Amino acid sequence: MNEILPNISIDNAIFGFANGELKILLIKRDKQPELDRWSLPGGYVYYNENMDDASRRLLHELTGISNLFLSRVDVFGDTDRYPDRRVISVLYCALVKPEQFELLAGAHAKKVKWFEVKGIKKLPFDHNNMIDTALSWLRDEIWRKPVLINLLPEKFPLNQMHDLFQAFLHETIDNRNFRKKVISQELVERLNEKTTGGKQRPAYLYRLKRK
Amino acid sequence: MNEILPNISIDNAIFGFANGELKILLIKRDKQPELDRWSLPGGYVYYNENMDDASRRLLHELTGISNLFLSRVDVFGDTDRYPDRRVISVLYCALVKPEQFELLAGAHAKKVKWFEVKGIKKLPFDHNNMIDTALSWLRDEIWRKPVLINLLPEKFPLNQMHDLFQAFLHETIDNRNFRKKVISQELVERLNEKTTGGKQRPAYLYRLKRK
DNA sequence: CCAAAAGTGTTCAGCATACACCCATGC
């Protein structure tokens, strides 16, 4: 049977990051409640579907985005968080390059669009709270888990990763200490390849470990 | 309406600790599936009931225990974790004195009993995994949250807390460093009272901060 | 040989650990 579970939902907080700007992906709802309002892309879980799979499927259905590294963040279970009936929601998040995906409003989404995170207005349900929670989770886990994996190519020089960290965390990080830290914590591993075609000294390429 | 949500459950991992022995509270199930097997006390959430309230109510109904400091640990959502139908479960845990409570097998529990954690056999569902998860969560959070609150009286001398930490973590902890740590991290606050009636020097009493 | 980015090592400070003695009371 492929029914949905009526009391369990998934919400996805997908952050887009480019040129130091942090955006959040919202869809315009095509159904009640909160018809026509912008909200996080989410929905219900199928009976035979794991949470992780549901998160992935819903994101693809609603926005056209697929093949992401998504992380489970938390569960939101207040009795009044959803007006129509009791629904608890599991929150997932990811960090991506906005220009990398062609957005396609799918089933139950009239539109899909990136919004700047600062300046976000009140969203339906507890979605503002979810965005805050996901963002602080990301800033916290960035040193432990490969949450930047969607923002980097498979192989990259360490300085590219360094630039990303600094931009995302809004702070300058000493380059030597950065290298020592990500290597000693085994966030990355060095490959036996170097960049070519650059106009300067070639750099070793690294790869994120999925852990 | 006071129906249950059929696809969301709560499980409680209640650890009993006394004389250096760690026990886990199990009930003997009085219904299918897994009739007559020992498992964690858990059950379903009511439509209008918050997760925290549900955890508390179920624990009381099944075992007679009430008025505990319970913490949410994690969510278990695999499609095959429960045989009859799809159920995701939210895990709560607590640490108590086993002798403090009179165990009363209530609705849906034929018996309630403490079992030594080491030597626990295979339990139904993913309950072994839940016990492991809860235990490492506790050992991790013990320095940050008042998880020992159910094991201590409201006011206690620091050495009593020190003994508890050592026993629970199976390690000796320097007394001076212990005092410095729990005070600087604001886990406890000192009262203007001292023990009386002891046969030695009176000790200052402390209280856990709920944070 | 010059420009541009890559790569590397050492010093310093702050925090957690190790450790031993004096104190207050009851008997």
Next chain:
DNA sequence: GCATGGGTGTATGCTGAACACTTTTGG
């Protein structure tokens, strides 16, 4: 006055932060 548990301060090592110069390539 002595036995019992209560209470405190200092020296040390380690980890994380600050900091500047040399290396390699392309043009």
